[in-house]
Amino acid sequence: MNLPPAIRILERGWLSSNSVLLLGPEDAALIDSGYATHAGQTLALVRAALDGRPLDLLLNTHLHSDHCGGNALLRAELGCEVAIPALEAAKVAAWDEDALSFRATGQQCPRFAFDATLAPGDSLVLAGLRWDVLAAPGHDPHALLFFCAQDGVLVAGDALWEDGFGVIFPELAGEPGFDEVGATLDLIAGLDARVLIPGHGAAFTDVAGALARARKRLDYLRADPLRNARNAVKVLLKFLLLERQAISLGALPALLASIPLVERVRQEQFGMPPEELARWAAGALVRAEAARVDEGMLRDV
Secondary structure (H helix, E strand, C coil): CCCCCEEEECCCCCCCCCCCEEEEEEEEEEECCCCHHHEEEEEEEHHHHHHCCCEEEECCCCCCHHCCCCCCHHHHHHHCCCEEEHHHHHHHCCCCCCCCCCCHHHHCCCCCCCCEECCCCCCCEEEEEEEEECCCHHHCCCCCCEEEEECCCEEEEECCCCCCCCHHHHHHHCCHHHHHHHHHHHHHHHHCEEEEEECCCCCCCHHHHHHHHHHHHHHHHCHHHHHHHHHHHHHHHHHHHHCCEEEEEECCCHHHHCCCCHHHHHHHCCCCCCHHHHHHHHHHHHHHCCCCEEECCCEEC
C-alpha cells in the first residue's frame, strides 16, 4: 500500500475511530481523536509518534463521540488547535448535547473548545500535502472527507468502510439519509482515490469493491427502513459492550430505554415493550457472534 511517509494511521479497535497522523517537515496534524475512554491511550500514541515535536492541529471528520472523544485531552496536553465541521460550531460553542449526538446515543464526550472551522470547498496544506475538504452527508449530516489528490489518499471517516458504512442516523430522527449516503458514495466514486483510510478498520486499496458492497447494503437498507433501525440498535448496544465489556441482562431494558435514540426507535418503529427489545437486541448480538451470555450477563466477544 503506497501511503506517503508523512501519513501514519493509529488503529485502536472499533470503540475508537482511526486517527490519522500527518507528519510534515514543519507541521504535524491529527485527524480524529477516538473515544473518551481511549483518550489517554490516544495521547500516548500521538506523543510517541511525534517524538518530542508539537502537534499543531487536530481536525475532525465529524463529531460523533468515537471520533472526537479525545479532543479535550489532546488540546489540553499538547496545546494543539482544533478544527471542526463549520455547521457544528454553534452546537459545540454552546455545548448543546441535545443538538450534538452524545446524549441521543447514550455516549460520553468531554467538553472541548475549537479554534477553527472546516467547510466543503476548503483546502489545507498539512504535512506538505494539499487536502481538499469535501461534504459527506448520510451517516452524519455534516461529516467531511479529506482528500489528497496528489497521492490519491482519501480519509473517509464513516462515509465508507471496506465493508459498509456507519449507521444512517438521520433516518432514525425522521430526516433524509439514504439518498445522502448514495450521493456521498457517488462523490467518492468520482475521485481518483487509490488508498482509502476508513474511520474504522484497516486502510485499503480496492475502493471500487468497497463502493459496490456499500451500494448493495444501501439498497438493502432502503428497501425496508426498519433494517436501518435494527442495525442502529445493535450497533449502539455493541458500542456499550465495547465500553463496559459486560452488561447485566436484568439491567438491559432500562439501559436501552435511557438512550433517547433507541427509545424513539422502539416506540416509533419496533412497537415492542422495553423487555422484548432488550431480549431481541441481546439475541441479535449473540447470533452475530458479537456477544455471549454468561451467568446473567451479556458479555463482549
